[in-house]
Amino acid sequence: MDTKWRSKLVLVFWLILFTYGLSGVTAGISSGSDYLRGDYFKTPQFNDELNQFINYLSMFELNELPKTEAKGAITVSKDEIDEHRYRYGNLSSQISSIKSQYEDKVNDAKEAGNEEVAQTYVEERDKKIEDITNNFKSDEYIQAKIIKEKEQRIDEYYKIKENYRTDFLRYKKAFTYYLKDTVTGQVYTNIGDVNAQSLKNTFNSKTMEFIQTYPTRTNDYLSTEITGSYYSDAVSEYEDVITLLKANTTHLFEGKIAVPKSAIKESAIHANYYDFLYKKDLFLKFTISGLILLIISSYFLFREKSYFRRETSEKWRALYHLIPIDISVFGLICLVFINLGLLFLIGDRILYFDENIFMTSRDIIFSLMIGALSITLTFFYGKLLFERFKYAEKLKEDWKGSFIIRSWGALQLAFLNRHVGTQLFILLAAVFAFGAVLTAAVIKPVLILLYIPAFLFIGIPILVLLIRRIGYFNKITRSTNEIVRGNLEPDLPIVGQSILAKLANNINILKHGVRTSKKEQAKSERLKTELITNVSHDLRTPLTSIITYTELLKTPNLSKEDSDSYLEIIDRKSKRLKVLIDDLFEASKMASGNIELIKQKVDIVQLLQQSLAEYNEMINESSLQFRITNTEQPIYALVDGQKLWRVFENLISNILKYTLENTRVYISVKTEEERAIIEFKNISKYELSENSDELFERFKRGDTSRNTEGSGLGLAIAKSIVDLHGGSLDIEIDGDLFKVIVILNIE
Numbered sequence: 001m002d003t004k005w006r007s008k009l010v011l012v013f014w015l016i017l018f019t020y021g022l023s024g025v026t027a028g029i030s031s032g033s034d035y036l037r038g039d040y041f042k043t044p045q046f047n048d049e050l051n052q053f054i055n056y057l058s059m060f061e062l063n064e065l066p067k068t069e070a071k072g073a074i075t076v077s078k079d080e081i082d083e084h085r086y087r088y089g090n091l092s093s094q095i096s097s098i099k100s101q102y103e104d105k106v107n108d109a110k111e112a113g114n115e116e117v118a119q120t121y122v123e124e125r126d127k128k129i130e131d132i133t134n135n136f137k138s139d140e141y142i143q144a145k146i147i148k149e150k151e152q153r154i155d156e157y158y159k160i161k162e163n164y165r166t167d168f169l170r171y172k173k174a175f176t177y178y179l180k181d182t183v184t185g186q187v188y189t190n191i192g193d194v195n196a197q198s199l200k201n202t203f204n205s206k207t208m209e210f211i212q213t214y215p216t217r218t219n220d221y222l223s224t225e226i227t228g229s230y231y232s233d234a235v236s237e238y239e240d241v242i243t244l245l246k247a248n249t250t251h252l253f254e255g256k257i258a259v260p261k262s263a264i265k266e267s268a269i270h271a272n273y274y275d276f277l278y279k280k281d282l283f284l285k286f287t288i289s290g291l292i293l294l295i296i297s298s299y300f301l302f303r304e305k306s307y308f309r310r311e312t313s314e315k316w317r318a319l320y321h322l323i324p325i326d327i328s329v330f331g332l333i334c335l336v337f338i339n340l341g342l343l344f345l346i347g348d349r350i351l352y353f354d355e356n357i358f359m360t361s362r363d364i365i366f367s368l369m370i371g372a373l374s375i376t377l378t379f380f381y382g383k384l385l386f387e388r389f390k391y392a393e394k395l396k397e398d399w400k401g402s403f404i405i406r407s408w409g410a411l412q413l414a415f416l417n418r419h420v421g422t423q424l425f426i427l428l429a430a431v432f433a434f435g436a437v438l439t440a441a442v443i444k445p446v447l448i449l450l451y452i453p454a455f456l457f458i459g460i461p462i463l464v465l466l467i468r469r470i471g472y473f474n475k476i477t478r479s480t481n482e483i484v485r486g487n488l489e490p491d492l493p494i495v496g497q498s499i500l501a502k503l504a505n506n507i508n509i510l511k512h513g514v515r516t517s518k519k520e521q522a523k524s525e526r527l528k529t530e531l532i533t534n535v536s537h538d539l540r541t542p543l544t545s546i547i548t549y550t551e552l553l554k555t556p557n558l559s560k561e562d563s564d565s566y567l568e569i570i571d572r573k574s575k576r577l578k579v580l581i582d583d584l585f586e587a588s589k590m591a592s593g594n595i596e597l598i599k600q601k602v603d604i605v606q607l608l609q610q611s612l613a614e615y616n617e618m619i620n621e622s623s624l625q626f627r628i629t630n631t632e633q634p635i636y637a638l639v640d641g642q643k644l645w646r647v648f649e650n651l652i653s654n655i656l657k658y659t660l661e662n663t664r665v666y667i668s669v670k671t672e673e674e675r676a677i678i679e680f681k682n683i684s685k686y687e688l689s690e691n692s693d694e695l696f697e698r699f700k701r702g703d704t705s706r707n708t709e710g711s712g713l714g715l716a717i718a719k720s721i722v723d724l725h726g727g728s729l730d731i732e733i734d735g736d737l738f739k740v741i742v743i744l745n746i747e
Contacts, residue, residue, distance in 0.1 A: 024290010027347035
């Protein structure tokens with residue numbers, strides 16, 4: 001047990017060293033450009049100090065303009081006069097506004113008995129009216145007022161500027177400068193006597209730590225126009241005054257700005273300079289030690305048979321694979337950025353080590369432990385992701401189950417009906433907009449004036465619409481639940497043209513379909529019962545006769561005449577039983593589609609005539625009168641002649657069995673739109689059901705008493721054969737008129 005704990009502590013120790021090393025290398029990459037230059041005067045920090053000094057120098061010397069001269073340079077344009085005159089509208093509207101402002105004040109003072117106060121308000125009002133009236137009488141009057149306002153602004157600017165003089169003097173001690181105006185030739189310097197030798201003795205590497213020359217290859221002339229952007233916020237509020245000063249004093253300068261070596265220890269840049277040297281030394285130690293520890297710790301952590309080289313547990317691998325692959329990639333990216341943030345944090349804590357050693361050390365150790373844990377998690381997370389990317393086929397499956405693909409699918413489903421998707425998007429946008437405006441109204445109460453009318457005229461109608469739609473949806477849901485339970489409630493109301501209305505209409509249709517299905521199911525059960533009854537009856541009748549006469553043949557001393565009679569009956573009933581069984585077998589094959597058609601080019605007219613010829617003797621013996629109508633031209637179709645002959649045979653046989661005596665039978669053949677239409681019409685001797693579809697059921701006969709010789713399979717077989725040919729066989733019943741229509745495609 002102690003050994004395991006020791007190995008874990010050793011692992012944690014190496015992880016912390018690895019994190020320290022990684023943070024040191026990260027600091028070297030990110031901050032190397034700042035510290036490896038080796039010179040504080042090339043850092044952005046010093047550059048800010050230099051720009052600040054130039055800014056102050058521009059304010060107090062280079063761009064210095066006496067207040068009187070600044071006021072003398074004031075100009076007033078025609079646009080400024082018009083803006084001042086019409087700032088609050090025309091003359092009448094401004095006078096009306098002033099009167100309305102003082103009306104209540106004067107009346108309240110009079111009601112309170114304060115006549116003096118009322119008179120004061122009246123005088124104040126009349127004075128403002130007189131001032132506004134003068135504005136519209138004379139441009140010079142307005143010009144004088146604008147000049148006075150600008151002079152006040154200049155006074156305020158110069159007063160605020162003086163607050164920065166102390167800072168300027170402090171910077172002036174830190175920098176040595178010699179600048180010459182390229183236009184006027186005026187010199188600005190703080191080195192006393194100026195001549196070529198003194199400049200040479202002053203601005204050299206022996207006496208100066210830093211020298212900036214204007215102009216050079218990299219630096220242009222010093223322009224006070226540029227330094228204006230460095231004014232403090234307080235001074236920048238007087239942009240109009242600054243613009244006036246720049247218009248009159250902006251020039252280009254040449255010369256030098258330097259930092260004396262002697263001034264570093266006592267000047268404004270002293271702390272920053274030595275702080276840079278300290279951090280540079282600390283940076284080099286941190287980066288070098290970090291690189292060394294990173295190499296050593298990497299060897300121990302990633303060597304053969306180390307903890308990081310072990311196979312990942314199947315349990316963790318299975319849990320990891322539950323995460324969609326795109327979320328997994330995004331998670332790894334997030335972990336990398338978190339690690340970078342932690343590494344930068346550790347580097348900052350080390351490089352900016354403050355005086356509180358205990359607190360800083362505690363923060364560094366805590367950050368290293370958190371960083372080590374995060375790096376370990378990132379390593380194993382990345383390892384599992386890499387394994388996931390190794391298998392292309394599995395990767396395709398992972399991508400299909402990714403969050404992006406599933407979200408896109410969900411979005412497509414949401415906009416499957418664009419009207420619904422658009423409505424949902426607009427409603428959600430409205431809800432979020434109202435929430436954002438309400439939040440803004442809490443921060444800025446004035447926005448409540450915008451929020452209240454918007455809520456009344458937009459928010460409440462949307463809320464009412466949502467409540468109605470939700471109620472309508474709940475009603476539809478309740479109806480579907482009742483349908484599932486078998487309770488067919490009244491139809492749902494169809495409200496409007498929305499998707500919910502369409503859904504309600506579809507549910508109503510389905511409800512009617514359920515009712516029809518139940519009726520069909522009941523009908524199917526009834527027909528099934530009748531089928532079993534009819535099959536039993538039709539098979540049992542000849543079978544009973546066969547059994548009965550077979551027993552009679554066993555009678556002793558039976559005469560030859562009776563014996564022959566019995567054998568004849570048995571033979572006839574056996575053949576009848578065989579016909580029934582053959583028809584049943586053929587009907588079953590037809591219904592299952594398990595039959596092969598041998599199609600040939602056949603003349604349908606001739607095939608019908610041959611079928612009638614087969615029954616010619618029976619037709620002549622009957623009392624029926626056949627009327628045949630054929631086309632003069634042959635009608636060819638690609639059919640199985642033998643099977644189609646069976647159709648005609650069954651239909652003619654039915655006519656002979658079930659037609660009322662002494663009536664006419666009409667058979668016609670014609671063509672229409674590349675189709676052959678064969679019609680059979682006769683008067684039934686039996687009362688027919690109005691439901692013609694039931695006549696296609698197997699063992700269903702028009703003779704409900706079942707006294708005829710038919711099997712009840714003729715029409716079912718005929719319809720199946722026609723259906724297999726891609727045609728149709730339909731029955732029409734009008735009272736006792738029975739009509740069969742066969743339609744076949746022809747060439």
